Amino acid sequence: MVIRKIPIIAIATAPGRAGVGIIRISGESLTSIAEKILGKKPTPRYATLFTIHDASNQPIDQALALYFPAPASFTGEDVFELHCHGGPQLLELVLKRCLEIGVGFGLVMANPGEFSLRAFLNNKIDLAQAEAISDLIDAQSEAAVRGAVRSLQGIFSEEINSLIDEITQLRILVESTLDFPEEEIEFLQNSHAKTRLELVMNKITSLLQNAGQGKILRDGVQLVLVGAPNVGKSSLLNCLAGEEVAIVTPIAGTTRDRVRESVVIDGVPLHVIDTAGLRETVDEVETKGIERTWEAIRLADLVIFLEEPRNQPNERSFKELELKERVIRSLSPRCAVLEVINKADLLLDHKSDEDIEGYLYISAKTGFGIAQLKEKILQAVGWSGSQEGAFVARRRHLDCLEGADRHLKNAGRFAADGNQSLELFAEELRLAQDRLGEITGKLLPDDLLGKIFSQFCIGK
Numbered sequence: 001m002v003i004r005k006i007p008i009i010a011i012a013t014a015p016g017r018a019g020v021g022i023i024r025i026s027g028e029s030l031t032s033i034a035e036k037i038l039g040k041k042p043t044p045r046y047a048t049l050f051t052i053h054d055a056s057n058q059p060i061d062q063a064l065a066l067y068f069p070a071p072a073s074f075t076g077e078d079v080f081e082l083h084c085h086g087g088p089q090l091l092e093l094v095l096k097r098c099l100e101i102g103v104g105f106g107l108v109m110a111n112p113g114e115f116s117l118r119a120f121l122n123n124k125i126d127l128a129q130a131e132a133i134s135d136l137i138d139a140q141s142e143a144a145v146r147g148a149v150r151s152l153q154g155i156f157s158e159e160i161n162s163l164i165d166e167i168t169q170l171r172i173l174v175e176s177t178l179d180f181p182e183e184e185i186e187f188l189q190n191s192h193a194k195t196r197l198e199l200v201m202n203k204i205t206s207l208l209q210n211a212g213q214g215k216i217l218r219d220g221v222q223l224v225l226v227g228a229p230n231v232g233k234s235s236l237l238n239c240l241a242g243e244e245v246a247i248v249t250p251i252a253g254t255t256r257d258r259v260r261e262s263v264v265i266d267g268v269p270l271h272v273i274d275t276a277g278l279r280e281t282v283d284e285v286e287t288k289g290i291e292r293t294w295e296a297i298r299l300a301d302l303v304i305f306l307e308e309p310r311n312q313p314n315e316r317s318f319k320e321l322e323l324k325e326r327v328i329r330s331l332s333p334r335c336a337v338l339e340v341i342n343k344a345d346l347l348l349d350h351k352s353d354e355d356i357e358g359y360l361y362i363s364a365k366t367g368f369g370i371a372q373l374k375e376k377i378l379q380a381v382g383w384s385g386s387q388e389g390a391f392v393a394r395r396r397h398l399d400c401l402e403g404a405d406r407h408l409k410n411a412g413r414f415a416a417d418g419n420q421s422l423e424l425f426a427e428e429l430r431l432a433q434d435r436l437g438e439i440t441g442k443l444l445p446d447d448l449l450g451k452i453f454s455q456f457c458i459g460k
Contacts (some may be wrong), residue, residue: 010459019086043348044411052094076122082098146390240272240370334379404435
């Protein structure tokens with residue numbers, strides 16, 4: 001990854017018409033660029049109303065200018081912002097004019113995420129906070145917004161840094177003992193290293209649980225509705241969405257392609273996918289839809305396997321049982337499955353929403369059992385229901401925490417061997433510390449940093 005020092009510029013607001021559009025500039029030589037654009041030297045943190053002109057001195061727009069000198073700015077560099085009217089063509093004209101004025105100072109268009117990258121490199125934020133900026137923009141629910149804000153404020157990073165500090169103190173004790181073996185100190189007993197290690201491991205376990213909740217808030221849940229044709233998958237999608245988003249008819253095989261709708265349950269975003277019914281068919285279009293059903297199953301976080309009611313819950317044909325087993329075999333290791341009997345309104349003896357021999361009875365038509373189904377969905381994906389203190393997390397964060405946890409468990413096994421394995425104990429502590437450091441970006445390679453920031457918006 002090449003780190004550029006030259007000044008950069010981009011439109012910082014979303015594409016489309018709006019009341020206000022912001023153009024952001026950051027970097028060196030910014031005072032000179034700002035003075036040329038503004039027609040006078042900018043006053044720090046003071047909004048200046050001015051008219052920007054094109055190269056022939058014709059007015060383009062009346063705008064507000066704001067100047068933030070380094071290091072007290074978002075990027076840690078000099079930052080100059082123009083708050084213009086929000087027409088797309090107008091912003092492009094202002095952007096073009098700024099590039100013309102700044103060409104002699106090396107002003108160029110920013111890469112995606114380059115403003116946030118510079119903030120990270122200038123120690124204004126760590127990597128987890130930088131990712132939280134992107135997550136805040138992409139948040140799909142109120143709970144996700146609040147979680148992203150907590151991450152941006154550094155709550156997640158503080159917990160990671162606290163763990164790193166505790167491991168550091170433990171490493172100091174271990175490595176100082178390795179440097180003076182002649183003292184023959186019974187290190188593990190005298191320094192309570194095992195007890196301290198157990199405390200760190202307990203904190204990692206708790207943080208892993210919280211990060212798992214945070215990933216659900218950030219990414220939502222891929223919920224796939226699966227079953228034979230005409231079991232009511234589309235009706236259930238409409239019921240969960242609260243509107244008619246999928247076509248429902250008595251004709252089997254109505255759904256030929258995946259229909260996707262996002263809903264929110266208890267603050268958790270659910271991406272509900274209605275799929276083509278699974279059956280043998282010679283219809284070319286339906287066959288293609290069924291292939292896409294299997295693809296959705298493989299990528300799912302949760303599958304609801306929907307069936308029709310029978311006289312007895314366990315009266316299933318061989319073909320139905322075989323289909324269910326094939327679905328279960330196709331699931332990823334992290335995917336959960338709920339077996340649900342739809343069309344409970346056709347039964348004369350249903351009396352409650354309770355499970356009957358492991359099956360949940362619902363009626364997508366009348367709403368019977370839907371409240372309990374929602375509870376079961378949240379339980380199946382591991383949602384605890386508590387949003388207090390929650391922060392957003394990514395798959396990358398979970399991988400790092402799981403890696404640190406494995407190294408700490410290895411360290412615990414070496415600790416059980418006594419002083420004979422102190423070097424291996426110390427090495428596992430170092431590896432655990434390195435994995436935690438990757439979360440905040442302290443030990444992340446430049447190429448991976450570049451990949452992470454390239455997924456940000458231009459202007460962020």
